[in-house]
């Protein structure tokens with residue numbers, strides 16, 4: 802059974818900004834043709850978005866100390882996943898292995 806809250810990156814129009822690793826344009830579902838700007842690095846890597854939900858709900862919940870995000874942030878994070886595992890994780894592992902051999 803599929804989770805109605807699940808966000809599949811395939812259902813969304815998402816593009817990484819040229820020359821940026823963690824900044825995206827994610828298509829709006831409620832307003833076709835519009836896109837939202839997502840910066841995953843903001844808010845200590847919790848991400849920021851310029852959609853209404855972020856401004857009126859997510860931001861308020863975060864200021865109250867809750868963990869919250871909009872679907873555009875989830876989609877952008879999902880869009881990074883393959884690259885993080887294929888390119889970034891090996892770099893981290895290599896660095897940690899080098900640190901361990903220096904001791």
Ligand SMILES: [Zn+2]
Pocket residue numbers: 837850851852853854855871872873874
């Ligand atoms: Zn959003």
